[in-house]
Amino acid sequence: EEGLDRRKMGREAFVERVWQWKRESGDTIKRQMVQLGASCDWSRERFTFDEGLSRAVREAFVRLYRKGLIYRGEYMVNWCPRCITAISDLEVTHEESNGHLWHIQYPVNGTGRHLVVATTRPETMLGDTAVAVNEVDSRYFDLHGKTVQLPLMDRTIPIVLDDLADPEFGTGVVKVTPAHDLNDFECGKRHKLARIKVIDETGHMTEAAGPYAGLDRFEARKRVVADLEKLGLLVKIEPYTMSVGECQRCKTVVEPLISKQWFVKMKPLAEKAIAAVESRRIEFVPENWSKTYFEWMYNIRDWCVSRQLWWGHRIPAWHCRNCEEVMVAAEAPLTCARCGAAGLEQDPDVLDTWFSAGLWPFSTMGWPDQTEDLAVYYPTTLLITGFDIIFFWVARMIVMGLECMGQVPFRQVYIHGLIRDAERQKMSKTKGNVVDPLVVTEKYGTDAVRLALVMGAAPGTDIVLSQERMESTRAFANKIWNAARFLFLNMERSAVAPWVPSREIDEAAAEPYKPEADAETLTVPLEDRWIFSRLNACAEQANAAIAQYRFHEAAQVLWQFFWHEFCDWYVELKKLRFQENSGLNAHWRNTLAAFETALRLLHPVMPFLTEELWQRMGPEGASGRPPSIALAPYPRYSHGASDLIAERQVNLLQEIIGAARDLRADMKLDPKLPLSGTLYARGAAYAVGTAQAEAIRRLANVKLEFVQDGAPPKGAVRSTHEFDLALEVPMAQTGAHRTRLEKEKEQLDKVIANSRRQLSDEAFMSKAPAKVVESIRHKLGDYQAQLDKTEAALAGLAE
RNA sequence: GGGCGCGUAGCUCAGUUGGUUAGAGCGCCUGCUUCACACGCAGGAGGUCACAGGUUCGAGUCCUGUCGCGCCCACCA
Numbered sequence: 001e002e003g004l005d006r007r008k009m010g011r012e013a014f015v016e017r018v019w020q021w022k023r024e025s026g027d028t029i030k031r032q033m034v035q036l037g038a039s040c041d042w043s044r045e046r047f048t049f050d051e052g053l054s055r056a057v058r059e060a061f062v063r064l065y066r067k068g069l070i071y072r073g074e075y076m077v078n079w080c081p082r083c084i085t086a087i088s089d090l091e092v093t094h095e096e097s098n099g100h101l102w103h104i105q106y107p108v109n110g111t112g113r114h115l116v117v118a119t120t121r122p123e124t125m126l127g128d129t130a131v132a133v134n135e136v137d138s139r140y141f142d143l144h145g146k147t148v149q150l151p152l153m154d155r156t157i158p159i160v161l162d163d164l165a166d167p168e169f170g171t172g173v174v175k176v177t178p179a180h181d182l183n184d185f186e187c188g189k190r191h192k193l194a195r196i197k198v199i200d201e202t203g204h205m206t207e208a209a210g211p212y213a214g215l216d217r218f219e220a221r222k223r224v225v226a227d228l229e230k231l232g233l234l235v236k237i238e239p240y241t242m243s244v245g246e247c248q249r250c251k252t253v254v255e256p257l258i259s260k261q262w263f264v265k266m267k268p269l270a271e272k273a274i275a276a277v278e279s280r281r282i283e284f285v286p287e288n289w290s291k292t293y294f295e296w297m298y299n300i301r302d303w304c305v306s307r308q309l310w311w312g313h314r315i316p317a318w319h320c321r322n323c324e325e326v327m328v329a330a331e332a333p334l335t336c337a338r339c340g341a342a343g344l345e346q347d348p349d350v351l352d353t354w355f356s357a358g359l360w361p362f363s364t365m366g367w368p369d370q371t372e373d374l375a376v377y378y379p380t381t382l383l384i385t386g387f388d389i390i391f392f393w394v395a396r397m398i399v400m401g402l403e404c405m406g407q408v409p410f411r412q413v414y415i416h417g418l419i420r421d422a423e424r425q426k427m428s429k430t431k432g433n434v435v436d437p438l439v440v441t442e443k444y445g446t447d448a449v450r451l452a453l454v455m456g457a458a459p460g461t462d463i464v465l466s467q468e469r470m471e472s473t474r475a476f477a478n479k480i481w482n483a484a485r486f487l488f489l490n491m492e493r494s495a496v497a498p499w500v501p502s503r504e505i506d507e508a509a510a511e512p513y514k515p516e517a518d519a520e521t522l523t524v525p526l527e528d529r530w531i532f533s534r535l536n537a538c539a540e541q542a543n544a545a546i547a548q549y550r551f552h553e554a555a556q557v558l559w560q561f562f563w564h565e566f567c568d569w570y571v572e573l574k575k576l577r578f579q580e581n582s583g584l585n586a587h588w589r590n591t592l593a594a595f596e597t598a599l600r601l602l603h604p605v606m607p608f609l610t611e612e613l614w615q616r617m618g619p620e621g622a623s624g625r626p627p628s629i630a631l632a633p634y635p636r637y638s639h640g641a642s643d644l645i646a647e648r649q650v651n652l653l654q655e656i657i658g659a660a661r662d663l664r665a666d667m668k669l670d671p672k673l674p675l676s677g678t679l680y681a682r683g684a685a686y687a688v689g690t691a692q693a694e695a696i697r698r699l700a701n702v703k704l705e706f707v708q709d710g711a712p713p714k715g716a717v718r719s720t721h722e723f724d725l726a727l728e729v730p731m732a733q734t735g736a737h738r739t740r741l742e743k744e745k746e747q748l749d750k751v752i753a754n755s756r757r758q759l760s761d762e763a764f765m766s767k768a769p770a771k772v773v774e775s776i777r778h779k780l781g782d783y784q785a786q787l788d789k790t791e792a793a794l795a796g797l798a799e
Numbered sequence: 800g801g802g803c804g805c806g807u808a809g810c811u812c813a814g815u816u817g818g819u820u821a822g823a824g825c826g827c828c829u830g831c832u833u834c835a836c837a838c839g840c841a842g843g844a845g846g847u848c849a850c851a852g853g854u855u856c857g858a859g860u861c862c863u864g865u866c867g868c869g870c871c872c873a874c875c876a
């Protein structure tokens with residue numbers, strides 16, 4: 001707000017004004033304060049910070065202070081003239097901007113010569129207290145020890161020798177403004193130069209700026225340039241791109257100012273924090289981010305933690321009005337420790353919010369008290385966050401944790417990508433391209449949005465959240481829902497009682513379900529043996545992926561399994577059974593157990609949908625059943641639950657059905673047209689084919705005869721090395737089939753040639769591991785057999 | 800100036816330690832209102848993995864360079 005300067009009006013009046021503003025601006029401030037951990041008593045228009053947190057902040061501050069890690073000093077800080085507060089280095093964002101480089105003549109006293117300095121900020125020349133040249137710069141040897149006359153201010157200032165001046169840059173002469181530039185400040189200290197502050201806390205020129213006093217800093221710049229031009233001291237103006245520091249919050253150009261502030265001495269803290277990551281007491285995932293962390297820690301500067309804002313935790317320091325003693329203490333002292341005077345005043349400044357945020361891992365657990373929570377939850381195992389707050393928060397939690405607790409706050413830091421929109425733009429509140437979770441969850445469903453995020457969250461990459469992705473995950477959610485609907489419908493039709501196998505919360509008691517044998521045949525149906533083996537494999541992969549934070553991979557495994565194994569094959573195969581079966585028998589129990597296991601597997605990525613379906617599956621309050629799927633054990637790999645024979649057999653079945661479908665498609669035949677054919681089967685294919693004849697008829701719409709080891713006729717034949725499938729086709733259009741076979745032959749020729757070349761390569765044979773050689777030899781045999789089949793089929797077509 | 804990362808199918812991206820004929824979703828093409836699902840089913844087309852070298856028996860994967868793109872940090876007159 002215009003003219004709102006807390007320093008000038010005093011804290012009480014300032015707060016009064018802000019509250020007035022608050023009443024006019026609705027609940028914005030209330031929300032901000034709640035985010036800051038304050039609780040607000042709206043009716044009484046007062047707020048207090050959570051006392052526990054405040055106590056932790058005071059305690060941490062005092063501890064660091066006593067260890068000499070916090071000091072109060074006059075130093076160059078980033079100052080936002082709009083917020084009227086100091087801000088930390090991290091809160092300054094640098095923007096490229098097109099500026100100018102003004103070249104200005106400074107007359108050298110007693111020589112008649114001029115020095116030319118270049119600057120991007122001519123208004124600061126009003127505060128110049130020296131010009132610098134480099135000691136080694138031969139152009140200026142004769143000017144050592146001389147003075148120049150500062151134009152406009154008519155002040156005599158020395159020429160100093162300093163490395164600040166780079167002989168390579170411009171004229172090699174640089175103006176020195178110790179009060180408004182960090183480099184110049186350091187240079188000023190080296191040469192004991194005066195600091196003349198020409199810009200004040202609101203961005204206006206001070207009395208020290210003489211005729212320019214009271215002007216806005218940018219207006220002053222124009223006037224200074226104009227006046228120099230009039231005096232003929234402006235040599236030239238060059239266009240110049242530079243990066244300008246802006247206040248992260250309000251985009252105002254930051255002003256470097258000298259100011260008395262509280263700082264945290266970072267070097268010793270950073271050393272410990274670096275060691276914690278180097279020794280792997282803390283690990284970044286992906287590991288690469290530790291480089292970013294190190295980079296920052298190695299180049300760290302002291303952290304300005306005081307803010308001239310009205311909200312936040314006040315600095316626990318008290319000033320004596322009498323002797324100006326400063327006392328840092330957790331509780332307000334009554335009298336001055338030095339002179340004994342009463343009437344101490346608390347420091348009006350508040351702390352950077354990240355100071356208290358850095359205490360989060362232990363302040364939330366009751367620290368500084370030694371609570372049970374603290375003992376259990378500190379350090380915690382994992383912190384999940386985005387890379388954009390590694391510096392702001394992660395690094396500071398590590399620093400504070402090590403200092404206050406003597407122990408790292410967490411063991412691993414998983415850094416996920418940033419969410420980007422469909423144009424790959426970073427989403428941010430200020431850009432306005434944020435996705436409103438309420439809108440998209442309304443449109444696509446909460447689980448679909450969640451799954452889209454998870455599937456996009458490959459480690460080390462950003463997350464692209466697009467309509468298309470959410471549409472496809474919605475389709476997946478819909479698929480699950482419909483699969484369930486189908487099962488429930490058939491249960492009703494077959495008068496099957498609801499049932500879920502007991503899943504006790506105690507994981508040790510949760511044995512994997514073993515598929516039951518059919519009462520009549522006394523065998524376990526093939527599709528059940530297969531699906532539980534696949535569920536087992538899926539659980540193994542999902543668990544492994546999750547353990548490595550490869551969430552996208554877990555989601556993909558689950559997607560592939562549920563859609564393309566459970567729905568496409570298992571449910572399709574079970575359709576045959578549902579027609580024959582009624583009542584809760586082995587078939588139904590196996591089916592329901594498989595579905596229930598799949599739901600538990602899917603639960604982390606589709607929590608709402610799976611919970612809903614899981615609740616609908618079984619009778620309420622069934623004994624041994626947890627009240628929520630979230631409490632049921634997550635399926636785990638069990639060695640005994642694998643059935644590789646069943647997997648092999650179902651693969652064969654899929655190949656037979658696939659071959660029939662391929663032929664039908666190649667021959668351009670109507671899918672509704674029932675066909676008949678013969679399977680010339682070798683080995684296991686005969687047994688599988690005959691046993692699953694009905695499944696083949698249903699899924700491929702082909703009625704098959706089975707012949708063991710026979711040779712197929714010519715015509716519509718599809719072969720693998722385990723069978724030849726011949727279809728009786730009325731009017732064969734063999735064009736597409738021929739194209740397919742020719743393409744296959746071409747590919748096989750290629751890979752066979754490749755394999756042969758490798759196997760005849762002496763270097764390969766002598767150096768490659770035996771395992772690799774063996775596998776290539778084996779594969780070559782397979783390719784060769786396939787090629788024979790393909791060529792035979794092609795020859796058959798030719799006649 | 801310093802650091803990090805990316806360039807793979809028309810689009811958006813996976814591809815863990817180098818080893819089958821490089822994958823997915825969307826889009827596209829063909830055919831299906833098959834009684835869970837057209838937000839679906841079946842089949843299909845489509846990639847000299849940015850470019851140039853190198854290491855290796857073997858490179859999308861490792862190294863170097865080039866080009867293009869992005870991000871972070873910085874006391875860049």
